[in-house]
Amino acid sequence: EPEVTQTPSHQVTQMGQEVILRCVPISNHLYFYWYRQILGQKVEFLVSFYNNEISEKSEIFDDQFSVERPDGSNFTLKIRSTKLEDSAMYFCASSEAGSGPEKLFFGSGTQLSVL
Amino acid sequence: AQSVTQLGSHVSVSEGALVLLRCNYSSSVPPYLFWYVQYPNQGLQLLLKYTSAATLVKGINGFEAEFKKSETSFHLTKPSAHMSDAAEYFCAVRTSGAGSYQLTFGKGTKLSVIP
Numbered sequence: 542e543p544e545v546t547q548t549p550s551h552q553v554t555q556m557g558q559e560v561i562l563r564c565v566p567i568s569n570h571l572y573f574y575w576y577r578q579i580l581g582q583k584v585e586f587l588v589s590f591y592n593n594e595i596s597e598k599s600e601i602f603d604d605q606f607s608v609e610r611p612d613g614s615n616f617t618l619k620i621r622s623t624k625l626e627d628s629a630m631y632f633c634a635s636s637e638a639g640s641g642p643e644k645l646f647f648g649s650g651t652q653l654s655v656l
Numbered sequence: 657a658q659s660v661t662q663l664g665s666h667v668s669v670s671e672g673a674l675v676l677l678r679c680n681y682s683s684s685v686p687p688y689l690f691w692y693v694q695y696p697n698q699g700l701q702l703l704l705k706y707t708s709a710a711t712l713v714k715g716i717n718g719f720e721a722e723f724k725k726s727e728t729s730f731h732l733t734k735p736s737a738h739m740s741d742a743a744e745y746f747c748a749v750r751t752s753g754a755g756s757y758q759l760t761f762g763k764g765t766k767l768s769v770i771p
Contacts, residue, residue, distance in 0.1 A: 545699060576759075584700070584746060584761035597758060632700065645759070647692075647699035 543567045547633050547648035554623055554655055562618045562651045564633030573616045574634040574645065575608065577601070584632070590616065623655045658683040658749045660730075662762035670770045675719075675734040677765045679747030682728065688750035689730045690759065691721055695743045703745070706730060717741070742769045 546565040554560050566573050575587040588598040590608050605627075607619045616635075620627055633648040663678040681687055691703040704715025711723040717740075721732045732745060747762040 550697075576761075578761075581763070583763045584748075584759075586758040586760065589758070599758070634700075645700075645702070647701070649697060649699040 543646075545633055545635055545646050545648035547631075547651050549651060550649070551652045552654070554653070556625055556655055557622050560620050560623055560653065562620075562631050562633075562653065564616045564618070564635075564648055565614050566616055566633070566635030567646055568614070569637065570635035570646070571638040572596075572636045573608075573610070574636075575618045576632040576634065576647075577629040578632070578650075579626075579629040587618075587631075620653075623653075625655050628653055628655045658685075658687060658751050658760055660689075660747045660749050660760060660762040662745075662747050662765050664765050665763060666766045666768070668768040668770055669737045671739055672736050675732070675737045675741065675767065677732040677745050677747075677767065679721075679730045679732065679762060680728050681730060681747075681749050683749060689721075689723065690748040690750070691715065691719070691730075691732050692746040692748060692761075693717075693743050694746065694764075700746065703732070737767075737769045739769050739771065742767055 548563045573590040576584050578584045586599050588602045589596045605621045609617050630650045630652050632650045634645045636645050659682045661680045689706040692700040693703050694700050703719050704713045706713050706723045714720045719734045744764045744766045746764045748759040751758040
């Protein structure tokens with residue numbers, strides 16, 4: 542079964558450093574998403590991406606965050622200058638064209654620890 | 657704004673016993689509701705969804721959920737728990753509006769199954 546792949550599974554960084562979280566969505570999917578879950582809190586929507594541009598973003602997704610689809614397979618989330626409160630599990634997801642979140646496929650997540 | 661509340665961050669049941677995981681929603685419009693499951697070290701997997709058709713929704717692995725508008729609830733049940741059901745379960749609601757693909761999740765309920 543096709544799956545969304547995220548790398549690395551765990552990333553540790555120093556506060557103020559830039560991090561890039563990588564995702565390989567399912568190959569024929571056209572919608573891409575990032576969600577995150579701070580320990581003990583809800584899974585929160587960050588951003589959705591379609592046709593090479595952001596289609597929606599939440600209040601969390603401020604200027605420190607950016608997303609990119611640098612080639613035909615990868616979808617990345619960059620945090621420009623990490624803060625302690627960015628420590629969370631980050632989930633990538635993708636869905637087919639014409640389907641919405643009811644057919645979202647999630648990756649297994651990247652645990653980001655900011656020290 | 658739509659939101660969901662999951663009652664109980666941790667539920668323990670004996671193998672073979674009824675599983676009941678509670679979810680209440682808040683929505684000003686007819687909601688689209690979902691249950692996701694996350695097994696250890698894996699991504700979020702869709703269990704079932706309610707999209708305004710039948711109020712009793714059947715999902716994978718023997719789970720089902722009933723949409724009750726009068727109670728604003730969408731509780732997840734399974735008649736007989738299996739050891740393999742041990743996982744974290746998330747209730748989610750889709751935000752309304754054309755082109756909106758956001759899901760708002762609850763905090764999750766961790767299900768333990770005791771042999």
